[in-house]
Amino acid sequence: YGQCGVGNWMDIVQVDGGYEHTVGLMSDGTVVAVGDNAYGQCNVGNWTDIIRVVAGRRHTVGLKLDGTVVAVGDNEYGQCNVGNWTNIVQVAAGANSWHTVGRKSDGSVVAAGGNWGGQCAVGDWMGIIQVAAGGHHTVGLKSDGTVVAVGRDNHGECNVGGWTDIVQIAGGCQLTIALKSDGTVVTAGWNDYGQRNVGGWTGIIQVAAGMTHTVGLKSDGSVVAAGSNGSGQCNVGGWMLT
Numbered sequence: 001y002g003q004c005g006v007g008n009w010m011d012i013v014q015v016d017g018g019y020e021h022t023v024g025l026m027s028d029g030t031v032v033a034v035g036d037n038a039y040g041q042c043n044v045g046n047w048t049d050i051i052r053v054v055a056g057r058r059h060t061v062g063l064k065l066d067g068t069v070v071a072v073g074d075n076e077y078g079q080c081n082v083g084n085w086t087n088i089v090q091v092a093a094g095a096n097s098w099h100t101v102g103r104k105s106d107g108s109v110v111a112a113g114g115n116w117g118g119q120c121a122v123g124d125w126m127g128i129i130q131v132a133a134g135g136h137h138t139v140g141l142k143s144d145g146t147v148v149a150v151g152r153d154n155h156g157e158c159n160v161g162g163w164t165d166i167v168q169i170a171g172g173c174q175l176t177i178a179l180k181s182d183g184t185v186v187t188a189g190w191n192d193y194g195q196r197n198v199g200g201w202t203g204i205i206q207v208a209a210g211m212t213h214t215v216g217l218k219s220d221g222s223v224v225a226a227g228s229n230g231s232g233q234c235n236v237g238g239w240m241l242t
Contacts, residue, residue, distance in 0.1 A: 003035030017210075018055030019095050025053045031062060041073030056093030056133075061100050063091045069102060079113030096135040096173040096211055103131045109140060117152030134171030134189075134209075141169045147178060157189030172209030179207045185216060195227030217241075 001020045009032060014025040021035030021042055029049045033042035039058045047070060052063040059073030059080055067087045071080035077098045088110075090103040099113030099120055107127045111120035117136040125148060130141040137151025137158055145165050149158035155174045163186060168179040175189035175196065183203045187196040193212040201224055206217040213227030213234055221241025225234035 001036035005034045014052060016053055016055045017095060018060065018093075019057040019211075021055060021058075021060070023053045023055045023060050025050055029065070031060075033060060039074035043072050052091060054091050054093045055095065056097045056100065057095060059093065059100070061091050061093050063088055063102075067105070069100075071100060074098075077114035081112045085110055090131060092131045092133040092138075092171075094133040094135060094171050094173075094209075097133045097171075099133060099138070101131045101133045101138050103128055107143070109138075111138060119151030121150045130169055132169045132171035132176075134176060135173040137171065137174075137176070139169050139171050139176050141166055141178075145181070147176075149176060155190040159188045168207060170207050170209040170214075172214065173211045175209055175214070177207045177209050177214055179204055179216075183219070185214075187214070193228035197226045198224075 003020055003022045009024050011027045012024045013027050016023050023033045031044040031047045031050050031053050033044050041058050041060045047062050049065040050062040051065050054061045061071045069082040069085045069088050071082050079100045085102050087105045088102040089105050092101040102110045109122040109125045109128050111122050119136050119138045125140050127143045128140040129143050132139040139149045147160040147163045147166050149160050157174050157176045165181045166178045167181050170177040178186050185198045185201050195214045201216050203219045204216040205219050208215045216224045223236040223239040225236050
């Protein structure tokens, strides 16, 4: 669908990938998008004052400078019903996600969209410093370094109760990934494609989750990946931060 047609993008300060589209935040607070637009998920040309963008399965979400949120694309499950959100400091939507999550400045969390697995049941969360959206689950990092999760748990992706010393989280398709303070990575959930085979990773400073693969940025600027490589999505061995 042309979701990799980003070669001419310039002045980009943040990017995110959805199921079949890619979005980029420009330094002037506007947004660009390429890829599948069957649901209008790339109709972001009039957005301004954006400070963060995320891409869901078929929708795109933007966090504005004033703490409000905008969204376009598939709204079958209400995942774009974010117009009344205020005081938001972070938004999340996964590449296989039909829901949108927002973290508020007071550490509470709001969610909209598909809730058939209970993935939007975040109303009682407090003290959250980061949120992540998986396929049918939601993950929250608490200020004490522990993690909470709600939603479908078919593969154990919500089994995060014993995790400690966590500094960053990511949600994949039936998978949860967390970066520990010592630079190692822990995972829970689906592993049919080896996307959880990160036990030997060290020196990691950021993690990200795709549909069926996991990516880690190392402190030396190199990148590692594990999981499905049917489309070459794990061919990152030559990447180096300059």
